[in-house]
Amino acid sequence: MAEKVILTKEGLNKLEEELSYLKGTKRREVAKRIKQALEFGDISENSEYDDAKNEQAFVEGRIKEIENMLNNAEVINEDEVETTEVNIGTTVTIRDLDTEEEYNYKIVGTTEADPFENKISNDSPVGNALLGHKIGEEVEIDAPAGKIVYKILAIQK
Incomplete structure (x- = not known):
């Protein structure tokens, strides 16, 4: 069973924004870099291609990591947090x-x-x-x- 990820609403929003950026803008940027690197020809000694593929692997790994966190998120409702003692969200x-x-x-x-x-x-x-x-x-x-x-x-x- 996956471990719960405790988030405030602000933290949830930041993760959702990062996920949206990675799935949209960043994936397109990396795909463009890979395409440009392939145009250089032989990929066996093409450092631009290797760098772009490494970045792609990093981006896809981060997407999976964020999706996993969001699937296991427990969002703290800060409006309901008591201030009589120190709690998450205070x-x-x-x-x-x-x-x-x-x-x-x-x-x-x-x-x-x-x-x-x-x-x-x-x-x-x-x-x-x-x-x-x-x-x-x-x-x-x-x-x-x-x-x-x-x-x-x-x-x-």
């Missing part, structure tokens, strides 16, 4: 009690995690440790550099 504000630095993270499924957008996975050490905790609680996390203690300051949608 944005949490935490303070590192050692450095006094504050961070805002949106808790998402593994597929959507993007630290550059402050989206952390529910399976990450920080995301997993925060799940189920409430405002005002302190959460201790075992990190490679040692223990880190965060205080939950706010939880919102």
Whole structure:
């Protein structure tokens, strides 16, 4: 049985957009590259052809990967997410009690995690440790550099 893929509505939309782009525009671009490379003649020593075929394999693999994720998607209805405790789909504000630095993270499924957008996975050490905790609680996390203690300051949608 395939593993469930937890997504927010935003994550679902991004995957659907990527799938549409790959099946349409990208497939046409790769097919055009293959056709142009074939026009060069002998494909046995044709690096353009080899590159285009490798790109085609990558695109088709990614299409299958996205289709599999979408078939096994569990979409979190963010309107129904409770903000009384940290859940997937909530944005949490935490303070590192050692450095006094504050961070805002949106808790998402593994597929959507993007630290550059402050989206952390529910399976990450920080995301997993925060799940189920409430405002005002302190959460201790075992990190490679040692223990880190965060205080939950706010939880919102």
